[in-house]
Amino acid sequence: MTLKIYVIAGEASGDFLGSRLCDALLVKKPNVSVRGIGGDLMCQRGVDLFFHCDEIAVMGLIELIPHIRRVKKLIKKTIDDICAFQPDVLVTIDSSGFCNRVIDGVKARTNIPCVHYVAPPVWAWRPWRAAKLAKRIDHLMCLFPFEPPYFEVHGLQTTCVGHPVVEMDWTPNQALIDLRSDCNKKIICLLPGSRRGEVKRHLAIFAQTVKALSDVRVVVPTFEKFTSVIKAALPEALIITDPILKRQAFIQSDVALAASGTISLELAMAKTPMVIAYRVSWLTAKIVKRLVHVSSFCLINILLKKKVVPEYLQTACNPKDLTVGIAQVLRLMDDGAYAPDAQSDKLFDDVRLLLTPDGGQKPSERAAEVVLSYVSKAF
Numbered sequence: 001m002t003l004k005i006y007v008i009a010g011e012a013s014g015d016f017l018g019s020r021l022c023d024a025l026l027v028k029k030p031n032v033s034v035r036g037i038g039g040d041l042m043c044q045r046g047v048d049l050f051f052h053c054d055e056i057a058v059m060g061l062i063e064l065i066p067h068i069r070r071v072k073k074l075i076k077k078t079i080d081d082i083c084a085f086q087p088d089v090l091v092t093i094d095s096s097g098f099c100n101r102v103i104d105g106v107k108a109r110t111n112i113p114c115v116h117y118v119a120p121p122v123w124a125w126r127p128w129r130a131a132k133l134a135k136r137i138d139h140l141m142c143l144f145p146f147e148p149p150y151f152e153v154h155g156l157q158t159t160c161v162g163h164p165v166v167e168m169d170w171t172p173n174q175a176l177i178d179l180r181s182d183c184n185k186k187i188i189c190l191l192p193g194s195r196r197g198e199v200k201r202h203l204a205i206f207a208q209t210v211k212a213l214s215d216v217r218v219v220v221p222t223f224e225k226f227t228s229v230i231k232a233a234l235p236e237a238l239i240i241t242d243p244i245l246k247r248q249a250f251i252q253s254d255v256a257l258a259a260s261g262t263i264s265l266e267l268a269m270a271k272t273p274m275v276i277a278y279r280v281s282w283l284t285a286k287i288v289k290r291l292v293h294v295s296s297f298c299l300i301n302i303l304l305k306k307k308v309v310p311e312y313l314q315t316a317c318n319p320k321d322l323t324v325g326i327a328q329v330l331r332l333m334d335d336g337a338y339a340p341d342a343q344s345d346k347l348f349d350d351v352r353l354l355l356t357p358d359g360g361q362k363p364s365e366r367a368a369e370v371v372l373s374y375v376s377k378a379f
Helices: 012-028 040-044 065-085 096-109 129-136 148-152 196-211 224-233 243-252 263-269 282-291 299-304 319-329 345-354 363-377
Strands: 004-009 033-038 048-052 089-093 114-117 139-142 158-160 186-191 216-221 238-240 255-259 274-278 311-313
Touching: 004 012, 004 065, 004 096, 012 033, 012 040, 012 089, 012 114, 012 363, 033 040, 033 065, 040 048, 048 065, 065 096, 089 096, 089 363, 096 114, 096 129, 114 363, 129 148, 139 148, 139 363, 148 158, 186 196, 186 243, 196 224, 196 255, 196 274, 196 319, 216 243, 224 238, 238 243, 243 263, 255 263, 255 319, 263 274, 263 299, 263 345, 274 319, 299 345, 311 319
Parallel strands: 004 033, 004 089, 033 048, 089 114, 114 139, 139 158, 186 216, 186 255, 216 238, 255 274, 274 311
Antiparallel strands: none
């Protein structure tokens, strides 16, 4: 009998998690049939996509407003599609604004068990979401070791599975690409974001920043859909879209300027020093500031419980400040404001350990076991 699993990933980071999960599921259960919402990576794994996750990849409270009517229609269509597919288990990945409404609609019409992948950051803001999530889903899979207690106290079965970024090959290989073969300049890796809104907000700022730095080579690992706009802003930059070459670009870069998000974990695996920046609309920022209970937004700083990665948020995310921040990391400015060993190999090794589940099992394999435990219960 064919096992059926429905997976929803609402953005690029979720697409990555979903693709690794699908790989692990297919190893354990080759006859599994997976349908859902995701991106190019899940599609490459043979997932039957209901629609592409670009349709719902919107970041920000105010930024969502123009898309509400369209997203509400997609929520209803998704609920109908899940109920028609009748999966043995529903897996939702991050994107809680969309996924929570889908889960509620599915639960109202079926008894399909639901496993949610990626805990909402209740430790940072809106802590009451933990109790609501406990009533909504059957199991939560967390990425970080400090997260389970926030949900277990509400009776929710929770497993820290770790982050699949540790499974990727981070071995330097200049045979694939050698960014230094034809230049001796410092290499700066620009990562303006994975969503269209993020790229729109950050690209011009990042471009002005690197143009203010002398004797540097700019590399932009990105998605194919952003190449034209990046080329227009940075005509001399090397744009890389191949996933394997992207990782080599991280490894070979002297420093990265990145939009805040899970990309910081990939840079940590590549042992690449970074400067983190982010902007949202002023109104979203004002609302979030009243609700957030953490002093840092960079995942590296949160995991290590200390500020080792420079962060430039909102008005601080400007070419002048970012230029100074990058120059400090590159030691181009000898003002003593930056500790050269702050972002060390040992620090990044500590991050890797925190992202690896107990026992050394691969995160995606652990996640697949949790999902399949609910599939077994369905039979």
